[in-house]
Amino acid sequence: MPGREYEKALELATDQHGYLTTAQAQQLGIGRDTIRKMAARGTLERVSWGVYRLPTFPVSTFAEYMEACLWPAGVRGVISHESALAMRDLSDVNPPKVHITVPRTFRVRRAVPRHMVIHHADLPDADIESVEGVSATTVRRAIEDCYRTHLGPALLRQAIEDGEREGYLKPDEARELRELVLP
Numbered sequence: 001m002p003g004r005e006y007e008k009a010l011e012l013a014t015d016q017h018g019y020l021t022t023a024q025a026q027q028l029g030i031g032r033d034t035i036r037k038m039a040a041r042g043t044l045e046r047v048s049w050g051v052y053r054l055p056t057f058p059v060s061t062f063a064e065y066m067e068a069c070l071w072p073a074g075v076r077g078v079i080s081h082e083s084a085l086a087m088r089d090l091s092d093v094n095p096p097k098v099h100i101t102v103p104r105t106f107r108v109r110r111a112v113p114r115h116m117v118i119h120h121a122d123l124p125d126a127d128i129e130s131v132e133g134v135s136a137t138t139v140r141r142a143i144e145d146c147y148r149t150h151l152g153p154a155l156l157r158q159a160i161e162d163g164e165r166e167g168y169l170k171p172d173e174a175r176e177l178r179e180l181v182l183p
Contacts, residue, residue: 005030006043010054015133017066018057021073022050048113049073062087065134068098068116075106078128078135080119081149084142087131088168091159093151101137101145119145139168140177147181156181 008028013020025035035052038044044052050073053063065087069077081099085091101119112118127141137145143159160177163169169177 005034005038009038009044009052010057013054013057016070017060017063017133018054019047019063019066019070020052020054021070022052023073025052049110060132062132062134064098064115065136068100069135071113071116072100072102072106075102076135077102078123078137079131080137080142081117081145082142082151084136085139085146085159087134087136088139088166090139090162090166090168091155093146093155093159139163140173143177143181153182 008030009020009025012024012028022032022035026032035044039046039052042055045055047053047067048071051067051070053067065079065083068079068083071077077100079087079098080101082093082095083099085093086095097115097117099117099119101121101123104120104122106120108118123137123141127138128135129138130136136142139159140163143156143163146159147156157178160169160174160181164171164174
């Protein structure tokens, strides 16, 4: 029979695709020693520094994105660039790594997991939305970021068309983006 700590961890992780951080667990009253013991028993699985996953939780298509958002520890990580398009299935982008944007003041003091790319920008709240509980840049911001990082025009065109067709972009926004990013 699971203990109280496990029940608390499960409740939190349920809203986060099976993930939680050490800091979040501590806010719930789960101490660091308890987290280590749960990991040693296999109740929790350490996926990166300060980020754990409940292995009994079903893996979702948004799991890697949630892990990336939680990794920065202490600041909000936001899925961005090609990853923000891929998570919404817009265009044929298939980034080999998960792109996240963190505040400009955030300094990475530990190894960045190999499957992540870190970008620094101070994102206004208007450029962030929740997709299945995961923080991501808006489609407009994602396309603008992809343009700035030199994503090919065919993929940008496709992202704009898909975004407009799926209702992520208003016709005026799509027109403005076409004028900005397409030759």
